Amino acid sequence: MLYAIGDIHGYSDQLDRALDLIRADGGADAPHVFLGDLVDRGPDSRGVIERLMSGQAAGRDWTVLFGNHDRMFLRFVTQGAEHDPAIKSGKGWLHPALGGPATLASYGITADDETSDRGRLLAEVREGVPQSHMDWITTLPRWHRTAGHLFVHAGIRPGLPIEDQAEDDLIWIRDSWLDDTRDHGEMVVHGHTALDYPQHEGNRINLDGGAGYGRPLVPAVFDGTDWHLLTDQGRELLRPLA
Template identity: 35%
Template sequence: MRNLMGWVKRRQEVLVPAPLRRRLDLGDARPLFAIYAIGDVHGCLKELKDAEERIARDMDQLGRSGLVVLLGDYIDRGPMSAQVIEHLLTPSDFGFRRLALCGNHDDIFIKFLAAPEQYMQWLELGGQQTLSSYGIDPHQLDFSKRGRDKLQQIFAANVPPRHLDFLSNLPISLKVGDFLFVHAGLRPKVMLDEQTDEDLMWIREPFLSSGWGGPGLVIHGHTPQPQPSFGPGRIGIDTGAFYTGNLTVLKLFQNEKSFI
């Protein structure tokens, strides 16, 4: 994965830099509502629906609604990436509000669609499964220069514009009180506004071992573990839903931190 991160950075050097994704801040006050953070979905629609049902039951027990924060990586690897995006674009059957953040897989998918010849390695990250979920057979595609126009026609015919808009406009971080939600983590001892988008979407070490060192508790995904992982000032909740069937939900309410 370290080699892949270097590859992504090299690609950024030769391409026109993309605008920074939004970084949301809801203020310093600890929220009066519950926040439910969902780990990496990776095309697992059934597991996502099951997680939302657990959240809805918990909200009913609390007698109040809350905010559902998804930590990114909605696509790749699992079989139903397109269906997951469509689900997230549809208002919740339970009436709660979702706030979806951007993961590295979501970001690189958009880059691949715009310039596939420069992001071919995405196919090895589970991109073939994503294309298949849109009805595109990746083995029948011509990625040469002469096939570029036909390729763009296939993408345009099969990937709905609303999916592109959704993925292109995902924010990259959310701060609520003393909680900071990001996909991957943060570079240690670097202020949030000085972190690059690639830091927040791709980092593992030294963040996992050392933590961020900034204020508050970082809630993140990106690094799959059999169980939620804990480190200095952080909780990781990517439990590899696409191969374990376990999509973790972390509940944050008042002084309580629990898994549902």
């Protein structure tokens, strides 16, 4: 069996619930793939990172992918960068809509996009965010392939081999991806584009059920034949949409 968990966005309680559902399904020791966007918006990004780091350190077969929000956090701490060209609204990471202030608050740092002394803030951030967290995020893979599936955060540029994909597409893409119906040669499992509930689109599976907006984090399991979602009532077959 193989388990996958979509965008967590700082909700450590939802992560714990998802791991409990996997444990109840009998999969605590099975491979897990986390699809990125570990941080921002929720109240405990630090706790999410520490749980995942601890699980890997304990020898769990956990693959954690790199998401666009993880990159924004990394770039702010290491470079002081607030803006990403992929954000068409022009909002920076310190805008509440992006969720940076919630991530910093989990490290005991108060800030938002109206904070005037950016130099002082950055010094406080670099003092308060453990270097081990930055080192770990830096090493997160951008994609993972197994069992006839390709796992990425956002999606792929259709028609390109995975080795030729740009990082910006792997963590940001929506245009030309979400409406592409071709067979990609393997099932692409991703997050990034928040839905009300995970969906199977036939050639891809989107597991971002909107946990970053207060909806439950719904883990999924591939049993060798089919994908199922894990709920409090047990497994729910994830059928391709008509």
